[in-house]
Amino acid sequence: MGSVEKVIFLHGIGEDRDAWDWQIQRLPAGFEGEAADILSAENHGRKTFSTSEVAARIWDSVDEPHRVHLCGLSLGAMISLEMIRIAPDRVASLTLAGGQVRPPRGLMALQRSIVRLLPSRGLQKSGVSKQLILDVLRDVSRMDFRSLLPAIQVPALVVCGQRDLANIPAARELASSISGARLELLAGAGHQAQLDAPEKFSALLSSHLLGIERS
Numbered sequence: 651m652g653s654v655e656k657v658i659f660l661h662g663i664g665e666d667r668d669a670w671d672w673q674i675q676r677l678p679a680g681f682e683g684e685a686a687d688i689l690s691a692e693n694h695g696r697k698t699f700s701t702s703e704v705a706a707r708i709w710d711s712v713d714e715p716h717r718v719h720l721c722g723l724s725l726g727a728m729i730s731l732e733m734i735r736i737a738p739d740r741v742a743s744l745t746l747a748g749g750q751v752r753p754p755r756g757l758m759a760l761q762r763s764i765v766r767l768l769p770s771r772g773l774q775k776s777g778v779s780k781q782l783i784l785d786v787l788r789d790v791s792r793m794d795f796r797s798l799l800p801a802i803q804v805p806a807l808v809v810c811g812q813r814d815l816a817n818i819p820a821a822r823e824l825a826s827s828i829s830g831a832r833l834e835l836l837a838g839a840g841h842q843a844q845l846d847a848p849e850k851f852s853a854l855l856s857s858h859l860l861g862i863e864r865s
Contacts, residue, residue: 660726705732799827811839
């Protein structure tokens with residue numbers, strides 16, 4: 651590895667790259683952060699949203715000869731897993747927050763039904779269309795990482811807010827399926843753990859990054 655290691659941050663649905671500002675500004679010495687805007691036109695294109703296509707586009711944009719660390723929340727955690735599926739030799743470590751292994755299809759269908767009822771004007775203020783969110787939810791509902799997880803050979807930190815009850819079972823499965831993974835449940839935090847408990851999240855991330863053995 652070089653003297654400065656890169657951490658790529660990947661946000662969730664309803665967020666943008668600014669959701670990681672706190673963590674990027676507080677990375678330990680020797681690390682620099684870059685947040686990808688995964689719902690931008692540049693990354694999802696004009697066709698139906700594809701998690702694997704977004705993962706490939708992000709890799710295409712990474713101008714880094716050394717392995718990088720991936721840190722993702724929710725959708726970003728699943729894109730992180732797609733990225734390590736595509737290029738395992740380019741990943742130095744994973745931090746997966748509020749992620750899923752195989753999203754419950756009933757829950758995903760309910761979320762799509764709720765989004766369909768939301769006014770499009772309100773969603774457009776955030777720069778994300780209703781159709782894009784529906785496309786994302788439809789694609790995510792087909793994800794299944796169960797066969798990938800045992801093959802992951804990099805240090806992994808799994809984080810979930812203690813109030814994020816819907817995702818705690820998946821966090822436990824992620825941690826138990828990835829060899830040597832560490833599970834942390836953040837007290838007082840919900841699904842957006844990095845926003846609900848930024849100091850605790852940053853402390854966990856720093857400890858994880860600094861604790862990795864380097865050759």
